[in-house]
Amino acid sequence: MRRAFAREVRTLPAQLRRSLTYDQGQEMREHRLFTKQAKMRVYFAHPQCPWERGTNENTNGLLRQCFPAGTQFTRVSRRAIKRVQAMLNDRPRKILNWHSPAHAVHQLLRSDLECTLTPFHVRDRKPSMAALRLMTLLGLIVHTDP
Numbered sequence: 242m243r244r245a246f247a248r249e250v251r252t253l254p255a256q257l258r259r260s261l262t263y264d265q266g267q268e269m270r271e272h273r274l275f276t277k278q279a280k281m282r283v284y285f286a287h288p289q290c291p292w293e294r295g296t297n298e299n300t301n302g303l304l305r306q307c308f309p310a311g312t313q314f315t316r317v318s319r320r321a322i323k324r325v326q327a328m329l330n331d332r333p334r335k336i337l338n339w340h341s342p343a344h345a346v347h348q349l350l351r352s353d354l355e356c357t358l359t360p361f362h363v364r365d366r367k368p369s370m371a372a373l374r375l376m377t378l379l380g381l382i383v384h385t386d387p
Contacts, residue, residue, distance in 0.1 A: 243271045247278035264294055
């Protein structure tokens with residue numbers, strides 16, 4: 242699982258893969274190897290603190306509709322997983338003002354690109370705040386280095 246997850250994460254734009262906040266589950270027991278392979282820091286949420294994981298709990302519930310607990314993912318095709326991934330990424334979310342996560346990420350990347358191309362003294366806002374807000378909503382909590 243670690244290798245497949247790292248492979249998928251590496252396809253994300255750099256500003257979306259600075260860090261990952263994970264729960265205390267067994268699936269990230271190889272987090273040090275994941276960090277090396279994905280070139281992404283992993284942080285762990287505190288036990289009994291679901292707000293530290295963004296939309297993780299909601300997404301888990303949606304995933305369970307397609308893959309019940311106990312699903313042997315070694316027996317699930319990559320195509321089937323990608324189909325569910327696309328379905329969830331295109332599903333409108335109330336938290337995103339009824340836009341899909343795919344749309345919200347597209348808007349974020351476009352906004353960040355426009356801000357990056359605009360000279361700093363002309364910018365009317367900081368793109369990092371918009372990025373932080375959206376990434377928090379999507380469960381991709383970003384941690385900045387001190």
